[in-house]
Amino acid sequence: MLKKLVDFQIGETGQIKKVEGEGKLRRRLFDMGVTPGAVVTLRKKAPLGDPIEVNIRGYELTLRKSEASLVTLEMEESNQ
Amino acid sequence: MKTFALLGNPNCGKTTLYNSLTGSTAHVGNWPGVTVEKRTGVYKKGSEQVEIIDLPGIYSLSPYTSEEVVSRNYILDEHPDCVINIIDATNLERNLYLTTQALEIDVPMIIALNMMDEVKKRGQNIDSKKLEKELGVPVVEISALKEEGIDLLMSRAIEVSNKKRDGKTVIKNNDLLHLIGDIKIAYKGMNVVNPLFHAIKLIEKDEIEVEMHASLLPMVNEFEKTFNDEMFGNDFEALIADARYNYISESFKDVVANSSNQKSSDEKLTKSDKIDKVLTNKWAGIPIFLAILFVIFHLVFSENLFFLGRLFENVTPSFAGTAYEGLIWSETGIASPGVFLQSLVTNTTDLLSDLVAEGLSNAPNWIQGFVVDGALGGLFAVASFIPQILLLFLFFAILEDSGYMARVAFILDRIFRKFGLSGRAFMPMIMGFGCSVPAMINTRTLASEQEKDATIKVIPFFSCGAKLPILTAIAGAIVEFFNVGNADLITYSMYILGMVTAIVTVIIMRNTTKRGKVSPFIMELPSYHLPQFKSLMIHLWDKLKHFIKKAFTIILASTIVIWFLSSFKWNFSMCSELYDGSGEFVGYNISESILHSIGSFIQPIFTPLGFGSQLGKYGWVFVVAAITGLIAKENVIATFGVLAASLIASGALSGNPGAIIGDESGISSTISMIQATGITVPGLLAFIAFNMTTIPCFAAVATAKSESIKGQFKWTLLFWIVTSLIVSSLVYVICTWWWTMFIAIFVAFIVGFVIYKYNKSHPANNELA
Numbered sequence: 001m002l003k004k005l006v007d008f009q010i011g012e013t014g015q016i017k018k019v020e021g022e023g024k025l026r027r028r029l030f031d032m033g034v035t036p037g038a039v040v041t042l043r044k045k046a047p048l049g050d051p052i053e054v055n056i057r058g059y060e061l062t063l064r065k066s067e068a069s070l071v072t073l074e075m076e077e078s079n080q
Numbered sequence: 081m082k083t084f085a086l087l088g089n090p091n092c093g094k095t096t097l098y099n100s101l102t103g104s105t106a107h108v109g110n111w112p113g114v115t116v117e118k119r120t121g122v123y124k125k126g127s128e129q130v131e132i133i134d135l136p137g138i139y140s141l142s143p144y145t146s147e148e149v150v151s152r153n154y155i156l157d158e159h160p161d162c163v164i165n166i167i168d169a170t171n172l173e174r175n176l177y178l179t180t181q182a183l184e185i186d187v188p189m190i191i192a193l194n195m196m197d198e199v200k201k202r203g204q205n206i207d208s209k210k211l212e213k214e215l216g217v218p219v220v221e222i223s224a225l226k227e228e229g230i231d232l233l234m235s236r237a238i239e240v241s242n243k244k245r246d247g248k249t250v251i252k253n254n255d256l257l258h259l260i261g262d263i264k265i266a267y268k269g270m271n272v273v274n275p276l277f278h279a280i281k282l283i284e285k286d287e288i289e290v291e292m293h294a295s296l297l298p299m300v301n302e303f304e305k306t307f308n309d310e311m312f313g314n315d316f317e318a319l320i321a322d323a324r325y326n327y328i329s330e331s332f333k334d335v336v337a338n339s340s341n342q343k344s345s346d347e348k349l350t351k352s353d354k355i356d357k358v359l360t361n362k363w364a365g366i367p368i369f370l371a372i373l374f375v376i377f378h379l380v381f382s383e384n385l386f387f388l389g390r391l392f393e394n395v396t397p398s399f400a401g402t403a404y405e406g407l408i409w410s411e412t413g414i415a416s417p418g419v420f421l422q423s424l425v426t427n428t429t430d431l432l433s434d435l436v437a438e439g440l441s442n443a444p445n446w447i448q449g450f451v452v453d454g455a456l457g458g459l460f461a462v463a464s465f466i467p468q469i470l471l472l473f474l475f476f477a478i479l480e481d482s483g484y485m486a487r488v489a490f491i492l493d494r495i496f497r498k499f500g501l502s503g504r505a506f507m508p509m510i511m512g513f514g515c516s517v518p519a520m521i522n523t524r525t526l527a528s529e530q531e532k533d534a535t536i537k538v539i540p541f542f543s544c545g546a547k548l549p550i551l552t553a554i555a556g557a558i559v560e561f562f563n564v565g566n567a568d569l570i571t572y573s574m575y576i577l578g579m580v581t582a583i584v585t586v587i588i589m590r591n592t593t594k595r596g597k598v599s600p601f602i603m604e605l606p607s608y609h610l611p612q613f614k615s616l617m618i619h620l621w622d623k624l625k626h627f628i629k630k631a632f633t634i635i636l637a638s639t640i641v642i643w644f645l646s647s648f649k650w651n652f653s654m655c656s657e658l659y660d661g662s663g664e665f666v667g668y669n670i671s672e673s674i675l676h677s678i679g680s681f682i683q684p685i686f687t688p689l690g691f692g693s694q695l696g697k698y699g700w701v702f703v704v705a706a707i708t709g710l711i712a713k714e715n716v717i718a719t720f721g722v723l724a725a726s727l728i729a730s731g732a733l734s735g736n737p738g739a740i741i742g743d744e745s746g747i748s749s750t751i752s753m754i755q756a757t758g759i760t761v762p763g764l765l766a767f768i769a770f771n772m773t774t775i776p777c778f779a780a781v782a783t784a785k786s787e788s789i790k791g792q793f794k795w796t797l798l799f800w801i802v803t804s805l806i807v808s809s810l811v812y813v814i815c816t817w818w819w820t821m822f823i824a825i826f827v828a829f830i831v832g833f834v835i836y837k838y839n840k841s842h843p844a845n846n847e848l849a
Contacts, residue, residue: 019318024144028602030321031140033174036311037322044356047365048494051601057173057325060605062490064497067600 001075005068008042014073015039021070033057083131088166089175090137091606093194097224098134108622111150126234141181143288162188162241169199169206180324184247184277188240191219192233214331247276250327259303284317352607365491376475380418380468389413403431421467429460446654449647458639461712462631472514477619481611493601500590502601505535512542516780520787528599529789534589536784537799538582540776543575546713550771553717553746554764561751562761578772581807591835630782638778639711645675658725667722679703690763690812698756702767712777717746724752762815766808774804
């Protein structure tokens with residue numbers, strides 16, 4: 001199932017399929033490891049709901065919801 | 081001497097390695113044209129001395145931040161003899177991404193695999209021999225923290241630096257390699273150095289590269305048309321980023337896969353996660369942050385530590401009767417570390433001033449005045465800020481180094497985005513309540529120049545510690561003389577006014593001169609770790625050196641100019657001396673000074689502010705006090721004292737100058753000013769507002785100058801002058817005729833509407849700047 005990162009619930013994991021956006025913003029996402037194929041887990045949301053914190057490529061990354069809406073992922077089947 | 085450059089991600093231990101390599105030879109400066117710190121030093125323990133350049137911590141060699149551009153240009157143009165790429169072994173995958181780019185440059189390179197001890201602690205291992213074989217450059221395991229493996233690293237680096245190395249790429253896609261090869265050949269023909277790096281950047285349509293070598297772009301475009309990857313189409317930027325990450329995860333599968341899965345699959349929480357659970361908690365996160373902030377300010381600025389003051393009401397102050405009376409405790413309570421250090425410095429400098437004055441008692445008056453009031457006065461005024469500035473710095477450096485500052489940005493981003501700033505901007509602003517100097521230096525952590533510049537401009541509006549005496553003295557005088565209001569309430573409202581001014585001006589700037597979208601907030605949240613004592617001290621020492629250099633140059637010079645203007649007449653003879661009733665010397669008659677003439681001359685400008693022409697003969701006192709406030713804001717009220725004495729001496733006022741100057745609260749001298757000028761309450765409020773929002777003290781001005789990008793500083797000065805005139809006029813006019821508020825709201829609405837309409841029809845073109 002495809003889902004945008006912005007719509008993830010805390011604890012959900014998925015594999016990146018597509019990264020939208022343009023120019024420097026997209027470049028930045030790539031540089032920080034947000035590229036197709038990477039596995040992302042939503043760790044938490046900031047106290048005011050935005051930005052969000054994800055685990056990607058073994059480290060913690062924070063990004064805003066507006067940026068998370070550019071990332072589409074294939075949901076991983078929950079095995080819990 | 082050979083030059084080695086340190087390259088690596090932020091938080092990879094680069095600074096720690098740099099500190100242990102260079103020791104006391106470290107030197108901090110700025111990279112030309114940008115306010116990115118340039119740190120250089122010399123490594124002396126090896127077979128030969130090597131100059132070490134610490135490049136800014138970056139994630140990529142793309143031209144996204146000024147740090148990335150600095151590092152990239154340095155390696156490309158300055159040709160270091162060797163690049164030491166530091167890699168955080170606990171986060172191999174992302175760290176190697178930068179490595180894959182650096183490998184493309186024709187420069188000798190070596191990899192320092194840092195934090196291997198941490199990896200082993202987690203029960204993992206990284207085969208550094210395999211890494212070395214795969215990457216084709218030496219890999220040395222080190223622990224920067226424990227200073228292990230550093231000598232081996234350096235001796236191998238020296239070895240490597242003797243051999244040339246050609247850039248190599250990790251991209252495996254054959255079609256793409258073909259194109260890269262073609263462009264590389266073309267570049268070689270054009271005598272471009274580092275052809276491989278440039279070729280790949282051109283294919284990525286890298287901004288700087290496209291600008292530099294536009295002539296070859298058609299080649300890429302031509303190829304793009306024929307190319308179609310099943311996943312990425314002809315999106316080369318994505319393709320190349322993906323190729324790099326793919327290479328990393330495939331070549332180092334056993335290592336990388338192990339380390340990244342450890343965290344996500346293994347549900348055991350690391351220590352860092354546990355801390356984070358509390359500090360960024362949905363409910364507790366913001367209250368905890370506010371509490372931490374309160375404790376810091378309390379430790380730095382409180383004269384009543386832990387609110388134990390009541391216990392000390394009837395206790396004799398410490399060191400009673402000496403120059404250091406009240407140093408540790410006084411009737412108000414125990415001094416906080418910040419206040420203790422500050423009193424220690426000011427008491428000592430006061431003693432020194434007295435000694436020097438005594439020593440010069442036979443010298444002509446102007447020499448005495450020049451040395452004691454001009455030169456020493458200026459230096460000591462700066463010295464008195466230093467302890468609290470450094471302490472504030474120390475606390476914020478601890479928060480930064482521990483990794484908490486990134487979380488603060490995470491917590492607060494939502495609020496600040498509304499004003500067109502990111503969560504990072506909060507720290508410098510809140511530091512402004514303590515002192516603008518460290519606050520402005522702290523703007524270095526902001527991502528975009530636009531944001532940084534806007535933040536520097538509004539920092540003085542967060543009323544600093546030195547402005548508090550102005551507030552309390554005038555508020556006290558208003559209550560005592562006019563019998564209206566409540567002093568605390570007035571003080572509090574003025575603080576709010578400053579903050580509102582900051583928010584409004586930021587919003588206006590972000591919609592007019594500093595347009596552009598809010599910079600993206602895509603940031604690593606590093607693991608928490610204990611800050612290192614050594615690097616904290618090195619950091620503080622750097623700041624202290626920087627500040628002292630400023631104090632002896634720009635601040636000293638400006639102070640002497642103001643001193644001269646306030647103590648000399650136009651014929652360059654000194655103003656007459658003033659004595660109080662008991663024959664005690666209280667100062668020079670500033671009413672005869674050049675500054676008085678200047679004050680009278682520009683006084684009409686302040687008419688809309690309520691302390692201009694309408695105050696008549698003595699109205700200039702407020703202008704003069706505001707000007708002396710440029711040395712240090714404490715001077716505003718001190719000048720009132722001298723002015724009161726001078727007005728009494730000239731017969732304009734009655735009273736005992738000794739008693740007025742002796743009143744440390746400044747309320748009596750402010751009342752004298754009210755009596756002499758007949759200024760109204762709105763006029764006084766406008767005067768407070770003016771001092772809060774106008775040009776800050778010289779120390780802050782000097783800092784703003786060195787932290788601003790080239791050419792911006794003059795606009796910052798103009799911004800402060802214009803803002804203070806507008807804000808104070810509004811305060812005066814609205815407080816005098818309340819109904820004018822509606823006019824102000826109406827005008828604000830119209831202005832807002834015009835800006836909105838204009839922006840709608842002229843969209844900002846600087847996408848993310």
